[in-house]
Amino acid sequence: MAPRTIxxxxxxxxxxxxxRCLRSLAFCDEIVVVDxxxxxxxxxxxKAAGATVLLRRWEGPGPQFRFALEHIRAMRPTVDxxxxxxxxxxxxxxxxxxxxxAIAKDSGKDAAKDASNVGYWVPRSSHYFDRFxxxxxxxxxxxxxxFRPARMEVxxxxxxxxxxxxxxxxxxxxxxxxxxxxxxxxxxDKINSYAQQGADDLRAKGRSGGVLRGIIHGLARFAKLYLxxxxxxxxRAGFINAxxxxxxxxxxxxxxxxxxxWGPKP
Numbered sequence: 001m002a003p004r005t006i007x008x009x010x011x012x013x014x015x016x017x018x019x020r021c022l023r024s025l026a027f028c029d030e031i032v033v034v035d036x037x038x039x040x041x042x043x044x045x046x047k048a049a050g051a052t053v054l055l056r057r058w059e060g061p062g063p064q065f066r067f068a069l070e071h072i073r074a075m076r077p078t079v080d081x082x083x084x085x086x087x088x089x090x091x092x093x094x095x096x097x098x099x100x101x102a103i104a105k106d107s108g109k110d111a112a113k114d115a116s117n118v119g120y121w122v123p124r125s126s127h128y129f130d131r132f133x134x135x136x137x138x139x140x141x142x143x144x145x146x147f148r149p150a151r152m153e154v155x156x157x158x159x160x161x162x163x164x165x166x167x168x169x170x171x172x173x174x175x176x177x178x179x180x181x182x183x184x185x186x187x188x189d190k191i192n193s194y195a196q197q198g199a200d201d202l203r204a205k206g207r208s209g210g211v212l213r214g215i216i217h218g219l220a221r222f223a224k225l226y227l228x229x230x231x232x233x234x235x236r237a238g239f240i241n242a243x244x245x246x247x248x249x250x251x252x253x254x255x256x257x258x259x260x261x262w263g264p265k266p
């Protein structure tokens with residue numbers, strides 16, 4: 001019996017790049033889109049591409065992915081593989097072909113046996129400012145984008161999520177193309193959101209913050225991105241990214257000490 005593959009995409013106001021993303025998943029037997037109540041044409045685009053669209057209010061990446069995977073497991077128990085992409089990602093033809101080859105290779109194997117991989121890591125190539133970054137900690141940025149749904153867990157840390165395989169994994173070649181920001185303003189909006197979520201996470205863990213800690217962590221992050229991760233080889237984009245990374249770290253640790261709104265209460 002041929003392996004059954006589901007493409008999975010979480011969306012929110014992703015009309016700019018969604019069609020590109022879904023086209024790259026055309027080899028999947030079905031595509032499931034879980035939308036967080038978008039106000040643009042995201043849902044219409046997904047339906048036009050033939051995707052099954054589920055609507056759910058956003059409560060964070062963990063709950064959203066668990067909802068999506070529970071739906072896939074319950075409604076489609078014969079699903080062998082899931083290819084999960086963000087709405088601003090798309091597979092190159094090379095990577096799509098290698099994914100199909102990996103699925104075919106593992107077809108018929110028992111996922112409970114060590115000889116069968118439960119997931120595959122793929123490199124992600126992200127565009128920033130005027131180039132695709134090749135350093136700065138941005139590449140190859142391998143992520144688990146192909147996995148057996150029954151042998152994977154979702155892990156969340158602050159604003160970020162990752163998949164944790166419950167078994168052996170392999171690596172595939174070919175890039176997952178990523179356009180995370182359309183301009184600096186959007187990047188700063190994300191930094192603002194991520195810094196707040198990171199601060200909330202640190203506070204919940206009982207960690208300390210403050211200006212001094214913010215400065216120290218900010219400088220350390222700049223040094224890591226620009227020097228240790230060779231961001232200087234990414235030209236202007238590498239320098240700007242390192243500065244933004246330092247600003248993110250500074251904001252996160254300063255906000256740990258913030259308690260409520262400023263000024264007098266009404």
